[in-house]
Amino acid sequence: MNFTRWSARLPGTQRRIAARTDTGDSPAKPRDNSTRSPGAKSSVPAARGEFERHGEEHGDRTGEHQDGRPAGIPALEELSVRDVLGGLPALVALVYGPDHRVAYVNDAYTDAFGPREPGTAAAEGCPELVELGLIPLMDQVLRSGKPRTVKSRKVQAATAGTPDTPHGTSPHASGHASVNGSATVARDGSYTVTCTPVETSGSGGVLVFAADVTDHAEAAERLRASERRLRETAVALQRSLLPQELEQPDDLRVAATYQPGGTDAAVGGDWYDVITLGAGRTALVIGDVMGRGVRAAAVMGQLRTAVRAYARLDLPPHEVLQLLDGLAAEIDPSQIATCVYAVHDPNEGRLVYASAGHLPILVRAEDGTVARAADPTGPPLGTGGWIHTSGTIDLAPGSTAVLYTDGLVERRSEDIDEGVASLERALAGAKGSPQVVCDRLIRAMGVTAEHDDDVAVLVLQHPARIGHTAELFHNAALDLLGGIEAAPRARAFASGVLSSWRFPVELKDLGVLATSELVANSLQHGTPPMRLRLRRTDRRLIIEVTDGDDHLPLRRHAEPADEAGRGISIVATIASSWGSRRTPGGGKAVWCEFALPH
DSSP states (O other), rough: OOOOGGGGGSOOOOHHHHHHHTOOOTTSTTTTTOOTTTTTTSSSOSSSHHHHHHHHHTTOSSBBBBTTBBBOOOOOGOOHHHHHHTTTTSOOOOOTTTTEEEEEEEEHHHHHOOOOOOTTTTHHHOOHHHHHHHHHHHHHHHOOOEEEEEEEEEOOOSSSOOOOSTTTOSSTTTOOHHHHHHHOOOEEEEEEEEEEEEOOOOSEEEEEEEEOOHHHHHHHHHHHHHOOOOOOOOHHHHHHSSOOOOOOOSOEEEEEEEOOOOOOOOOOEEEEEEEETTTTEEEEEEEEEEOHHHHHHHHHHHHHHHHHHHTTOOOOOOHHHHHHHHHHHHHHHTEEEEEEEEEETTTTTEEEEEEOOOOOOOEETTTSEEEEEOOOOEEBBSSOOOOOOOEEEEEOOOOEEEEEEETTTBBBBOOOHHHHHHHHHHHHTOOOSHHHHHHHHHHHHOTTTTSSEEEEEEEEEEEOTTGGGGOOOOOOOOOOOOOOOHHHHHHHHHHHHHHHHHHOHHOOOOOOOOHHHHHHHHHOOSSSSSEEEEEOSSSSSEEEEESSOOOOOOOOOOTTTTTSSSEEEEEEEESSSEEEEEEESSSSSEEEEEEOOO
């Protein structure tokens, strides 16, 4: 097959020939306008010697041809397609016709895939082209007449020869074995391929130009594998630092969901927690470290641990955030975090909360209306210089509250307020258990496995109890008036209430004793107003005494001769747990709990 006649049809060749013709300085024509030999049929010289003799005839003493070429360098017209393409390091194949029959493959192509028999259809004799998915692409190039490129297509290491390859033919490149006369690719290869339409005499053809990008593809794969390992490490660390099992308070039903971002998103520092404080009170926390990867997860773990420690102090929400603010700046000044810390008290029917730059809590009432927690909201943790304050939002029986991170509502195409409004609408129609509500909100907000940010959702419900369940929850309270006379009245009140709640005699006696010691402690060390509160849940008995003095009691060791100082020690010994806290507006509360028999 004569490839020389195709050279003028390759892209760009016609423009170069036309440019030389226009200047009248074609290297095939001498400057003295001498005519060609009668036997010449083309402008391509018969041999390189013709150019050298022509130069000598005109006294060329500079070692150059008349067109400026150094001596011994052939003109463009002297180079055939085979000469040009054969020496390229890229893989080149030329096919023609609707069946893409092989016309030519260069040495680099033969080295990679073995020799190819001219005239063989590519679909039958070139399995590598089939594996690269080029047959449909070449069809498209023939129809459209426009070049097409595909990037980093992979060919598996396998026998790439054709059944038509003569037995015993050796592949050109070292490193390729010969199996029954066909070349075997030594390793998987990746190629970026361009298919360009060319015109042949009588039919269209496609020039296939493939650049070996195996090293680049392998380096990219190693980078992706490294990123996957780092992501898996960060996800594992993130999940290990989150609660493995949520605490379930007596008066609330709680569920949470954490979903890391998709594979293209780095893991963030979202976290949540549920902390039982004692006396039926519960702290609920959700936060988001403004960072990515293992470092953000590590900072999150430190903040979560600190929140649990501060929560044990039973401080108001704004004081907890104040402590966290200073700690966050010490952990890593370059990273900040948002956080909401809320406390639920079943005796008050509301959430007391403080927010550090976090999104508002949403509360759905039993009738389906949704309320958004208003300010106060301070700046994120770690910024310093801000005095946080607490706010309240109602959480009546039958209500559902949702705490969440920005990954649930933030979208690049819309304002975050629109996302919060969408969440409100989704929450208005979300019914069922807390876990069901979590799942419905995730689906309603379009969060999938490929979401571009971490998502954490914490749902709590204050169930409305009726029937037999309601019989397991009772409250009773008594204002302590009249000085020392309050102690016997408190004992009588506790005895009567605990009897009406049908407690066993032993538990009733322990409850009366604890009531007597707590009231006596308040009468001796506290100030009015004083109040006794008894609360029964399905799991425990809670006894709490409040007064107007804010000095918290301490358990101490009383000497044998001491007439006082044993009250708190007695309570700590007989009760399952005990504690104290300061109350809003001044004063304190001292409480103890007894676990109920199953």
